[in-house]
Amino acid sequence: MHAIGESSVFPATEVQALIDALAARGYRVIGPVLHQGAIGLGEITDAAALPRGLRQAKTGGREVIRDAGDGAYFAHTVGPEAPKRYLHPAERRICRIERQGDELSIVAEPDAPPRYAFLGVRGCDLAGMAVLDRVLRDDRFRDPAYAARRADNLIIAVNCTEPGGTCFCASMGTGPRAGPGYDLALTELLGGGRHDFLAEVGTEAGAALLEELTCREPADADRAAADAALAEATANMGRRMPAADLKALLQDNREHPRWDDVAERCLTCANCTMVCPTCFCTTVTDTSDLEGEIAARWQHWDSCFTLDFSIVHGGSLRASARSRYRQWMTHKLADWHDQFGTSGCVGCGRCIAWCPVGIDITEEAAAIHAASQAGEGA
Ligand code: SF4
Numbered sequence: 001m002h003a004i005g006e007s008s009v010f011p012a013t014e015v016q017a018l019i020d021a022l023a024a025r026g027y028r029v030i031g032p033v034l035h036q037g038a039i040g041l042g043e044i045t046d047a048a049a050l051p052r053g054l055r056q057a058k059t060g061g062r063e064v065i066r067d068a069g070d071g072a073y074f075a076h077t078v079g080p081e082a083p084k085r086y087l088h089p090a091e092r093r094i095c096r097i098e099r100q101g102d103e104l105s106i107v108a109e110p111d112a113p114p115r116y117a118f119l120g121v122r123g124c125d126l127a128g129m130a131v132l133d134r135v136l137r138d139d140r141f142r143d144p145a146y147a148a149r150r151a152d153n154l155i156i157a158v159n160c161t162e163p164g165g166t167c168f169c170a171s172m173g174t175g176p177r178a179g180p181g182y183d184l185a186l187t188e189l190l191g192g193g194r195h196d197f198l199a200e201v202g203t204e205a206g207a208a209l210l211e212e213l214t215c216r217e218p219a220d221a222d223r224a225a226a227d228a229a230l231a232e233a234t235a236n237m238g239r240r241m242p243a244a245d246l247k248a249l250l251q252d253n254r255e256h257p258r259w260d261d262v263a264e265r266c267l268t269c270a271n272c273t274m275v276c277p278t279c280f281c282t283t284v285t286d287t288s289d290l291e292g293e294i295a296a297r298w299q300h301w302d303s304c305f306t307l308d309f310s311i312v313h314g315g316s317l318r319a320s321a322r323s324r325y326r327q328w329m330t331h332k333l334a335d336w337h338d339q340f341g342t343s344g345c346v347g348c349g350r351c352i353a354w355c356p357v358g359i360d361i362t363e364e365a366a367a368i369h370a371a372s373q374a375g376e377g378a
Pocket residue numbers: 265266267268269270271272273305351354355356357358359
């Protein structure tokens with residue numbers, strides 16, 4: 001069996017065998033699928049469900065899909081959904097309250113979630129999972145539902161070889177090479193009459209999976225091809241975050257006029273937080289049936305862009321679009337470091353792609369950085 005850190009090569013015809021090996025271990029395999037005109041995530045039992053050959057152009061809240069005709073399994077980039085959809089779902093029933101005669105009893109939800117294997121996880125999303133782990137599992141306030149869903153995952157990461165126009169993982173240090181946190185990391189090698197995957201082993205579970213595939217030892221040329229593809233991906237990244245101390249920059253510029261500028265454009269629609277792989281805020285609502293026999297408590301995603309999110313006695317703390325956009329971006333890029341010791345942004349570019357008015361977090365940071373360099377500011 002391969003040791004951790006070792007590599008192997010298998011042909012693309014083995015992708016179905018990989019899915020089958022995951023399913024045989026009792027995993028629900030979650031991977032990229034074409035869904036409602038975008039590349040989302042879904043359960044995969046058949047390799048034919050993967051969005052082969054597809055690429056996206058993303059702008060203004062939509063993806064335009066084209067078929068490059070090359071049959072590549074993973075040359076597309078991340079779509080609107082991240083593994084967060086399964087690990088920290090948008091809606092979850094916490095408990096039910098049932099009337100039995102004069103008594104009310106609280107029935108806890110049995111939280112025995114499926115065992116998820118994630119196929120095709122990109123470096124940005126792997127980093128996003130690590131951020132959620134830090135916040136929801138490993139911090140003082142542990143979310144037991146998240147911890148249960150995360151307890152037994154198997155992760156097949158994919159190194160990005162064709163980054164999109166809204167990607168900026170290279171400048172956030174999270175990609176295009178995935179890691180750490182994977183069981184296997186694949187680089188798709190396509191062209192010149194070949195279609196193979198170079199697989200790097202991250203764990204013993206990943207090594208055991210490779211044992212079930214038809215593999216060969218990698219040649220120097222395989223490693224060189226993978227390294228060249230990743231170097232090219234880094235060079236072709238569509239965006240970059242300014243190389244600045246973003247924490248100091250934003251914490252020193254809470255009254256910068258750029259916040260007024262972005263507030264003129266921002267619809268406070270919350271799309272950016274819904275698609276973000278690291279936004280974790282939730283709210284709780286209670287529902288009951290009309291007879292008053294059964295009630296339920298639900299957890300839903302919430303967003304710092306809603307007026308209700310910061311409501312306290314007397315009104316909302318963040319009544320203006322200016323204060324809500326500033327809260328979101330400053331929390332992500334600056335205050336998150338104080339709270340969790342990490343950035344809250346992993347450079348996936350989803351908030352840029354899915355903003356209906358094209359607001360771009362890298363552009364906003366660059367504008368404040370440029371003004372600060374020029375001696376203008378808060
Ligand atoms: S930045 Fe864009 S996506 Fe986010 S709330 Fe404003 S308009 Fe919506």
